[in-house]
Amino acid sequence: MAIDPLQLRQVSVFQNATDDDLQSLARHAIERSIEEGEFFFFQGDPAEYLYILVSGRAKLMQTNPAGQQVNLRTINEWQMFGALGAVRENATYPATAQALEHSTALAIRSDFMHEMMQTRPDLSFNLMKLMTDYIQEMQERYRELATEKVERRIARSLLRLTAQMGVKTRDGGIELTFTRQDLAEMSGTTLYTVSRVLSEWERRGLVEAGRERVLIRKPHGLVQIAEESDQ
Amino acid sequence: MAIDPLQLRQVSVFQNATDDDLQSLARHAIERSIEEGEFFFFQGDPAEYLYILVSGRAKLMQTNPAGQQVNLRTINEWQMFGALGAVRENATYPATAQALEHSTALAIRSDFMHEMMQTRPDLSFNLMKLMTDYIQEMQERYRELATEKVERRIARSLLRLTAQMGVKTRDGGIELTFTRQDLAEMSGTTLYTVSRVLSEWERRGLVEAGRERVLIRKPHGLVQIAEESDQ
DNA sequence: CGAACAATTGATCCTCATCAAACCTTGTGG
């Protein structure tokens, strides 16, 4: 049932933690299992816990007053999310975390983590590395959204997903699992446009598209679209 | 010429540093003065130094292969920038820092800061707070860019600028200094569209527009535009 | 005064969002 504490070393923030620390963390963790479509937390909730996804898949998203959504990132196994509460007092989550499939996560009290970091500089540095990575990704995506055309943005989203969660099939393709709507929210467009673009790519033999599924046949072709000069 | 070390306490990251630490930092800092339009560093340069702006004003921006730019943030006095080198080894700056007017900054070696943080958890926490703030702002702006119309984005950019660097005039207006191009790069649009929107707002009495200058007459009107439901 | 640069404004065009309708795919229950 409970998790082997040493498994926690797979979490990048804990990669160089002591066994003792891992065990202490595990003792303080609460296991939460939720179904597809349910939520770990909502934008605006007090950030009392940080989470580590143990199994399943989730997404972080933001909603505007009108209810439109954007996907900020997808969360895979052994990734940490909702960690900003460990940094600032009385913080609220700036985004909503929703399970994409049946998922279970460990919840650790933010103040516990906060205390632990006080005396373990490595922990802080690892968390900062995570943050700087994320900042860089967001800056890039922001620039893309501001300056690049849709087709290219979709190509980039697919490539990012490939790196994060692509599964190689035995015939050399790369399989990804998500809906057109998901991909649209990642690329800042609509599901209609995503559908059209994927159809066009399928015609060109770059990908195969199915229900909640895209199989990438020629990654290089996507790279070309993502990179090619604006002509 | 050189700066009083205790002035460094105005930098949020150093707010609870000891006097000794501030003096040590000041001793290791190099002062760099540059003219309007020149650069502290370029995207892709090795991130060997972090900077603290002592006087003037600068902007952080990203450029895509085609040369189009987006403004990530503007930097005011006593703000730190280019700090990610203190977190990760062999990092390169993910953005370019350009002076908007004659500016001087203190440059501190990234590895010196890195070492200092090892034994001063407060420093790390303060830096992490800065990072989480910035992450939240970028997430918001990303969502805006993805879901909101131009006029509203421009309104929000103006409001953000107001908070960051607005100067109250004696007759109750708020004065901001930048070109249409700057504002366009902040809002993810073109200088033409910015010009049109400002003209329209001027007609409605919300702002007065001049060369490299906008005077906000009715901040509340801008808030309304920024907030009003999508109808 | 003239050059350089910032801003305005009109005309045009193109990319995408939006709306509507039909089509697939998957899972469920009779």
Add this chain to the structure above:
DNA sequence: CCACAAGGTTTGATGAGGATCAATTGTTCG
């Protein structure tokens, strides 16, 4: 095992929102 419901996907038609281009008009400064 089939029928049907639900949700995902496709595709066409249409139009709006801005980008782009071009020409002109300020403004500032040497």
